[in-house]
Amino acid sequence: MDRALGVSELIGRVNDALGSLGLVTVRGVVESAKASQRGHLYFDLIDDGDRQARVSAAIWASRRAGIETALRRAGLGSLGDGALVVVSGRLQVYAPRGSMSLSIDRVEIEAMLDARAATRQRHLRQLAAEGIVDANRRVPVPAVALRIALVASRDGVVREDVRRALADTGFAFTVRLYHTEVSTRAASVQIRRALAAAIADQPDLVLVARGGGSEGDLAAFDDLDLARAVATAPVPIWVAIGHAVDQPLLAYVANCAFDVPQSAAKALVARVEDFREGLATEIATAIHHARARLDRGWLHTRQIAHAIEAHSQRRLAAAHRSLPSPSVLDARTDQRLTNERHTLPATSVIDARVRARLARSRAVLTAARSARDIVRLRVRLEVRQLVDHRRELAAATSAIATAHRTELHARQRRLTRAAARRRAHHDAALAAVRRHLTAASYRRARRDRRGLELLARRIEGLASPLERGFAMITDPTGTWLRRADAIATHAIVHAHFVDGVAALTPARRSPTTTHPHLTTRQGGRPNDD
CATH class of the missing domain: 2.40.50.140 (Nucleic acid-binding proteins)
Structure with a gap:
């Protein structure tokens, strides 16, 4: 045992x-x-x-x-x-x-950097497998995003910087703060809660911002669950993490990423200004076209009114010319009475006939006057119809302008969505290039480090023979001499010891000697030159 x-x-x-x-x-x-x-x-x-x-x-x-x-x-x-x-x-x-x-x-600093980069790439591959890496980039950003939800800490200067940048523009921006811790490593849970509360209020845009800090303090923004919440958000999420050396995971899945919060605020202002300028241009163009159409319609209406008035005047003049005056009718009646006086059987009969003709003449005159009144009434009715037509034309022109304005707004929204998709495509391409350059820089740094380590080992390998008592012989030009025959061809050679350099004079070679002898100049003391 x-x-x-x-x-x-x-x-x-x-x-x-x-x-x-x-x-x-x-x-x-x-x-x-x-x-x-x-x-x-x-x-x-x-x-x-x-x-x-x-x-x-x-x-x-x-x-x-x-x-x-x-x-x-x-x-x-x-x-x-x-x-x-x-x-x-x-x-x-x-x-x-x-x-x-x-x-x-x-x-191990370099290993820690590599480990964090590898973890970030692994999370990106996992999100890509779920098909949500570009999900938030496909969410369209409103052309006029005025209601901003700011997910940040109330203790920093981020809130004041964003509000100041938006307030100086004159636009009706409203910024609501959703407080959360951002510097601690366990802040990812608080950020997710603040983000959920902001999304529930249905803002135009959510800005997750931080004033800056070291990469270690930004570990919360590399959280996988937080990145998944941002990628699947139904509203556009912008992130401005601050002065980070490397992009955290959140910047790869957000709708848009900025270096500092002020840059994000300037981008919001630029979007609203671009929309205002474009809308002003389109409205001016629509008003110009509407006025041109109104002018053409008014001119056409006036031409029609003048034509109707001229036609009515001609018809009235013709009616007046076709009707005889009362004096002419009386003269004609008297003439007929004189011509037929002798043929009439009796005065009473003639008087009856005259009265009958006078009655008929008066009836004709009355009918003519009624026709003239009817013509005048028709002219009034046609003028009233022209006025109503003009009103209808103005209403139709207003409706056309409204429809054109609606079409312009729809076209603006389509252009905004197309621009957002193109920007998202460009952002994805830039992110891919950035990731490629980052990986290349890491590989280059590792190759340079291995080369320096190899060079250091070579230098140590050169110094070790000198420490063991050996010496290296060179000619005055600094060329290494590896054979004894080469030493005899020089008047002076240099011997390199571990603590300095000595100048040596080769002894003349005698017929019986096999190798040359060296004599030390200046008493054999090392020459520091």
Whole structure:
């Protein structure tokens, strides 16, 4: 039976076994971070995908300041909850508690950048598989977006900057703030709630904005659930995250992304100004065409009225000319009475006939006068009809102008949607180019780093023979001399030692010597030249 081990001895053997692993590099997400009174930082590392596995980790106060400074210089923020980190350290078991922890010596900055970029690309591929990466870009942005929902923190200057940029334009912009934390790593849940509240109020546009910060403080905007909520939103979502070195995940799925909130506000103002100028031009053109049509209609109406009036005058004049005057009728009657007086059988009969003819003449005269009154009445009726026709023409012209204006508005909306689709296509192309250039820059940096490391190893390989006591011989021009015969051809050669250079004079070669001898000039002291 093997000898039973004591607990201390067991922990010692475990620590020896863990020490044989040497320096290990671990990638994980920080959780339950807590700083002690002595300045040490304790937290757990868990896998990004499977959160069941975890290991305790610690950064001692002596290393914490240097690690946090390196993170800030790289724009990676602080080691708070939710941070994706790549660290190197040594495993050990703490005897008083019997728990294993990772004592962290350093953070791998380049590996952290690569890990975050890889996570972002993985999330983008997942959203692309769901078919929603470009979903919000296909949502049309209103040409006159005046009701703005601002998802930001009330503590920063973002709200005042956006309101000031919109208020100075004179347009009737209304900005409603939906407060949320934006700097902490756990702020993604609050941002999703604020975004849902903003969408429920049905604004024209939602602006998710932040004043800037390091890439580590922007981790909330790389959240997959938040990106999915933005991509599937029924209203256009603009994002202005601030002075970030790299674009977060939210910028790839939003309708439009800007560097700072002021740029987003200027873009809103530019859209409204473009719509106003285009609408003013179209209205002026429509008014010009309507006035031209009204002028042509009025001219045509006047021509018709003049023609009818001239025709009526001609008809009245002809009627007057065709009717004899009462004096002419009386003269004709008297003449007939004189001519027929002798043929009439009796005066009473003649008088009766005369009276009958006079009655008929008066009836004809009365009929003529009635015809004239009828003609005048018809002229009045036709003039009234012309006036009514003119009113109907004015109403029809107004209806035509209204229909033309409606058609112009519909055309403006179609042009706005087409412009939005084209802009979304261009934004997608620019995002693809940006992603390609980012990946290329990362690959180039890694190649340059490997080349520098290879050059450093070569330089170390050159220096090591000198440290072991060897010397390198060159001619006065600096050319390396590798054979003894080559030394005899020069009057002076230079010997390179680890601490300097000495000028040497080769001894003349005698017939019995196989190799030349070197004599040191200036007492054999190294020459610093």
